[in-house]
Amino acid sequence: MLVIAVLSPVHFTENETLRLFKLYFFVVLNFSATLLEAQTATITGVVFDENEKPLPNVHIESKKQGTFSDINGFYILEIIADQETTITFSHLGNQKLVLKDLILNTNENYEFYPILKNEAIRIAEVVVTPVGSRHAEGITTISSDIVRNIPGPNSGVENILKLLPGVSSNNELSTQYMVRGGNFDENLVYVNDIEIYRPFLIRSGQQEGLSFVNSDMVGNLQFSAGGFQAKYGDKLASVLDITYKTPVSFGLKINATRLGTSTTLESVSKNKKLSSLSSIRSRDNSLLVNSQNTSGNYDPSFFDIQQYTTYLFSNKFRISYLGNISINNYRNQPFTRQTNFGTLNDIKTLTVYYSGSEKNQYRTNLNALKAEYQVNDKITLKFISSLYFNREQEYSDVISQYRLSELNADLDNDLLGEPTSFNGLATQYNRARNDLDAKIFNLEHKGIHSKDGKAISWGLKYEHTDIRDQIRESEFLDSLGYMVRPPNSGYNRNEPEIPFEAPLLPYEGIFARNTVSSHKVSGFAQYSQRRIWKQHSIYYNIGARVSHWAVKGNDLKNSAHTIFSPRAQFSIKPNWSKDMLFRLSGGVYQQPPLYRELRDNNGTVHPEVEAQKSYHIVFGNQYSFKMWQRPFTLIGEAYWKKMTHVNPYTLEDVRIRYAAQNNAKAYAYGAELRLTGAFVPGTESWFSLGYLKTEENINERGYISRPTDQRLQVGILFQDYMPEVPDLKMYLNLVYNTGLPGGSPSYTDPYLYQNRLRDYKRADLGISYIFVGANKSNDKNAFLRIFKDLSGGFEIFNLFNNQNSITNTWVRDLVNAQQFAVPNFMTGRILNIKIEMRF
Structure with a gap:
């Protein structure tokens, strides 16, 4: 050769x-x-x-x-x-x-x-x-390359988190996730030290759109599922800490798929002091929504612009700006729906005919400034301000006529699958006119003093929230020409012998107008040290948070609260021949209520609602070893939570409705394992397994499963390539979760409804080929020479076409006074084509 x-x-x-x-x-x-x-x-x-x-x-x-x-x-x-x-x-x-x-x-x-x-x-x-x-x-x-490459309907950061033990979500249309028995509102998300908020009214993953975190801008990603430090805010479940990368040269990246496009521009000034990272994304979820079992005209369009700019005044002082504008439009004109459910011996079908439409819009805007000043080699100071503005509208008028039937289940009968009887025939009219404006202003200072392996960190934050909310929702039911009144309305009906002259009222109705503001001051201090003790490496961190907030509004009694939350972490790496690390962390984690947690099912605001409290202990072990001459790591954690002052809630899709009362107590415990390593040389894959049990006791009536009680969670991420053609790569993620509690209909006792949804099973496959890369140039091809990176491929979502459900629709059999839980199925098998290029 x-x-x-x-x-x-x-x-x-x-x-x-x-x-x-x-x-x-x-x-x-x-x-x-x-x-x-x-x-x-x-x-x-x-x-x-x-x-x-x-x-x-x-x-x-x-x-x-x-x-x-x-x-x-x-x-x-x-x-x-x-x-x-x-x-x-x-x-x-x-x-x-x-x-x-x-x-x-x-x-x-x-x-x-x-x-x-x-x-x-x-x-x-x-x-x-x-x-x-x-x-x-x-x-x-988690490597940012994995975040960008792993397939999924909502590919990106949240798609990867759902494969970690203790993290779950049964909704591929949503970027929301639950951690160790907590709900969507109990997770902290930071981007460059800026706390990120999500819209208040979104009730369905179909309406959610783009995640705030732009995976093409991510430089570093860290995640904690519990037992986190005092420097992070007042939430009960988890912390996702994102750092956007700082560009060092010019670059233009374009991604295009059947679901949408994104363009990211990186630029740097000649003197390297000014750097800019800009991105424009658009997305259309019609491909996903149209694969569900409700047919209609869907127009889910989402758009956002993000900007991250840094200016370096000197080696000691820099200032950065983070901006975001997001517009989510969801228009829906449903036509028909047919869902079969039940058992083999008792098959039922729900057939619905729709008229009307739904039009929702969610607009968010974030502007944040951060200044960093390095006083000397030991002291660094940060000053952060941010303004989050959110305007949401939900307008809908939908009339649905439904028929609940029993089907012939006799395999020897020629009429197999044909209706044998009708359990219910009714008309339902749903109307909504909801408007919400939210403004959240933050002003924060953070600092750190470090010397000789010791560090003292501190912070002080002021937060002002201003909410203007008008909620008008109504549901009317008509059965065989008779308007059904709400429960306990005080009227007895005996028609046609006695004429019914009472006014028509919605079966369910919420009419409220609220103006609520809150002021919150919080601070933290923590001390950490790394040292060697008898040839063993030791790390410990001790800190605490203090928060005080006051809530006031129209026709509301002012209310003020103060909480104190101590936290600690300890880890030791013994001087053993085996590479092992042991961790123990915990403390008191409290969550002051935001507006959604103050509003009950009737739209009434309760400013006296206190912070939910959790006593949290986490024990973990990390073992690094070699197998097949390649590196592997086995991570295990066990945790226990005792929760008091719990605010009970119901969960429907991604919509959370709180009772606005601290009338429950709860617990959660579980264990998790995650094996990660180079199963294929040069790639990262992992297998995760988690067990969870969480229950609550409302008004001392006994313990029942919480809405997030998902007992078993299995996640597999596998990457591979062809040795003869290393530029041909395969990405596969598999998820298996046991069923969540199915919830309960309105005006009913949750203690009477403890059924569960079916198990969630899903596989997403991605195949890609690198035409141009960091170490693969095509100088002979004039067209390919213009690219720094060029790759293309395809993805298959829900590879095995499993029918997964996220929640139940409760259908009333008005003749027999029964209610049936009809599952709402998620997306079917979908083919997605994508191409990625960088100039």
Whole structure:
């Protein structure tokens, strides 16, 4: 072979050797994809100091290859693929960091964000696994490449979270998720230290649209399912902490699928002080919605613009801006629906004929400024302000005539599947005129002082919320010409002997107008330290939060509350031959109510509602090992929660309705396992398993399952490629969740309705091919030369076409005074085509 001549034992100078190595690299790339030992991969990221500030001029080297980080701390380094590699990060005045046992696949682009301590004497070693370096704080780090590549109807950050143990969602149309028995409102989401809010009125995943988090802008992602530090806010369940990347050069990326498009622009000024990251996304969910069992004209269109800009005044002071405008329009004109349900011996069918339409609009706007000032090597200060504005409208007039029938289940009968009797025949009229305006203003200061492995962090935040809400909803029922009055209306009917002269009233009706504002002041302080104790590495963090808020509004009695929440984390890495880490964390987690938690089913606001409280303990273990000469990690956690002052709620799709009372207590406990590693060399895959039990006791009536009591959760993420064609890649994610409680109809006792939905089973498959990549150029093709990256492929959602349900529609048999739970099925099998390009 021609390339062997390059390897002959001839002595060259260092520069000549480097030139010959580059020549050898490109010759091998174009000669044969089977010479994997000569292929390369790329490691890239941003180097930070212990104050989490980008660190310039850091020397990064692997064997004879090396580079330096730029003024923004960004670096990129090519290494040999499919073999263990050691990479060293060194900087004058900082502790040297050595990465060991890093194995990357051919053409893989691996992102790693090291933090160099100020101590220059010792050398730290990090054994890198496919999930990156370990976190003693109990934080899960997920590669941004996985976030962007894994298939799913709502591909992105939330799609990956749902594959983690303890995280679940039975709705592929929604980006919302539940964590360890908590609901959608109990999760904290931060983007660049800015807290993110979601709309208040959205009741269906069909209406939800785009997630705020733009996966093409994500640089770093961290997630905690519980036991998190005091520096994070007042929520009960989890924290998702996103950092958007800072551009270092010009780049244009375009994604296009059958569901929508996105365009992301990266730009940097000549002096590298001004950087900008802009994105425009549009999405149309018609492909997904039309696969459901209700036929009609659907027009779900969603659009957003995001902007992240950073200006570096000096190496010590920078200011950044984060902006977002989102417009979600959902128009629905349903025609018919037919759903079969029941058992083999008792088959029923619901047939519905619709007239009318639904028109909903949700507009959100966020503007945030953050200033960071590094006083010296030990102290960093942050000042953050944000304004979130939300305007929501729900207008609908839908008339539905439904027929509930029993079907012939006799396999020997010629009339198999034909109706044998009618259980109900009625007309239902639903009308809504809901308007909500929300403004949330935040002003915050954070600081950190770190020295010799010790750190003191503090923060103070002011939050003002202003809500103007007008809710008008009504439901009228008509059975065989007789208007059905609401329960306990005080009128007895004996027609036609006695004429019925009472006024017509909706069977269910909510009419309210609320103007509510709240002021909240919160602060935290925490102390953390890393140290060596008898050759064992120890980390601990102790902190507490204090919050005080007051609620007032029209015709409301002013109410004020104060809470105190201590929290702590401890971890130890024993000096054993086996690479293991043990963690213990917990504390008191409290959640002050937002507007949705203050409003009851009748639209009345209760400002006296207190914060829900949870006593939370988490024990975890992380074991890193090698199998098949490749790195693997086994992570296990067990947790226990005791909850008081619980505000009970009902869950329907993604709509949560609170009782606006602290009249319940609850508990949750469970255990989780997650095995992650390179099942296929150079890729990251994982298997997760979780068990959960959560129950509540309302008014001391006994414990029943909470709406989020999903006992068993299994998630599998698998990546593969063809060794002969490494640019052909496969992504597969599998989900199995046992059924959630099916809920209960309005005006009924939840203790009487403890049935469960069917188990949730889903598989999504993605196949892609890289035409142009970091290590695959096409200089001979004039068209392909214009691309830095070009890939295309297809995705199959719900590969096995499983019928999954997210909630029940409660149908009233007005003749026999019964109610039937009719499942609302989710999307069927769908083919999606996608293409991704970067210039």
